[in-house]
Amino acid sequence: MPTLSNPEDVIVQIEAATVCGTDLHITQGVHPEVPLGTILGHEGIGTIIETGANVKKFRIGDRVLIPPTTSCGTCENCAKGYPAHCSGSGENGWLLGHTIDGVQAEYARIPYADNSLYAIPEGLSNEDAILAADVLPSAFEIGVVNGRVSDGDTVVIIGDGPIGLSAVITARLKNPASVILVGIEDFRLETAIMLGADHVVDSARPGWVEAVRKLCPKGGADVVIEAVGKKETLEGAFALVNTFGRVANIGVHTSPVSLPIESMWIKNLTLTTGMLSCRCVPTLLDLQSKGEIRASSLITHRFKLFDTVRAYETFSSASTSKATKVFIGR
Ligand SMILES: [Zn+2]
Ligand SMILES: [Zn+2]
Incomplete structure (x- = not known):
């Protein structure tokens, strides 16, 4: 069970996650910088169950989209408008499922919540919203x-x-x-x-x-x-x-x-080339909720959270499983 480490953190109960090609790369040894035993996953949806003292934008009970990039909002790169290259907690803004535990779990600690999480429009399903994470x-x-x-x-x-x-x-x-x-x-x-x-x-x-x-x-x-x-x-x-x-x-x-x-x-x-800043996420969520973006056909397979290993197997054998994007839910 994760706990708050910083006053900008929140703890989220994960409702949905998915597996990214980058997660497969990690399991294949492409990212040796990931500490052994790290919980993977950097695309999630959850409900906030605990907030740090400095969190102002979100409250307990909020349903939020968790993107790959989390950023402090105050370091030099964040101030220049490059949250992907946030130097607040490491070399860049990709912390979740990389240098800290990620979201393929029942609960996750999300750093810099105010600057990193996005409220999900009411009525937008988890299966649609998860596609706006990454x-x-x-x-x-x-x-x-x-x-x-x-x-x-x-x-x-x-x-x-x-x-x-x-x-x-x-x-x-x-x-x-x-x-x-x-x-x-x-x-x-x-x-x-x-x-x-x-x-x-x-x-x-x-x-x-x-x-x-x-x-x-x-x-x-x-x-x-x-x-x-x-x-x-x-x-x-x-x-x-x-x-x-x-x-x-x-x-x-x-x-x-x-x-x-x-x-x-x-x-x-x-x-x-580039690394994702996620600044377009609110626009994409809005277009999805208006029906101007219809992406749900990307999700081909659904798994329960406890069955995440099978989700990896399915996603990594796409030619035989015919998987495009796997959805992991509670
Ligand atoms: Zn990804
Ligand atoms: Zn920063």
Whole structure:
């Protein structure tokens, strides 16, 4: 049972959580900085059961969304508007399920509650709201906003995981001319069409880059959103982007990729990366509660909190389980 450590903390009774690709990375040893025995999970929903003395925005009984980033609001990076890089309690704002215990548990301590938690609009279900913790805001902030998706753009999204599919949904908010999703799982390609992709391309087939190019009116994309994190997919992104284009990388790369700087400068290309600040979460929650964002089809499997290990197994074997996003509830 967690207890308050600082006056800015709250204790939350967890109502819902989910498993992120980054959680899988941790179990695979990609993040050796995570102390052994840490409770994982950085996307949650809960009810506040205890508040520290300095907590002003929230009260006991409030239903809140817990995002991956928690931030103090006062350090140099927070003051500059970069809460993802909060230095209040470590190197950055990703503490939950990383350097402190996370939310895949009955209860969790959330630091810097006032500056980090978001009230969930009444009537929005846990299954919808949980998607606004990480997948929707990552796709929006690091993909759509960083990639400057604009009116009339051709947008190619590489990756059919929950983030790539969320990029289809959130790119649509910027009124692009066309959205093309590249992926490998048939069931997810179908979901992409349902969520608003104009075309889908199976990248398991040879020649997928050419196949995408043929679907682009100008022979290439204005924006490519990379949502996989592999050498081949980032190289594909650079091969597909037009002059003045933007490659917005969201995928978490776990091995080095060579940057084609020799072709980037002459095409005036921009490459962006980044870590989620979560500042768009209230907007996304609002759009969800108005029905302007419909993302619930991303959730394919449901588990009870005590069955979280099975949720990991299901999520990590997506090809056979046909899982996109797993929901963990009480
Ligand atoms: Zn995550
Ligand atoms: Zn800070």
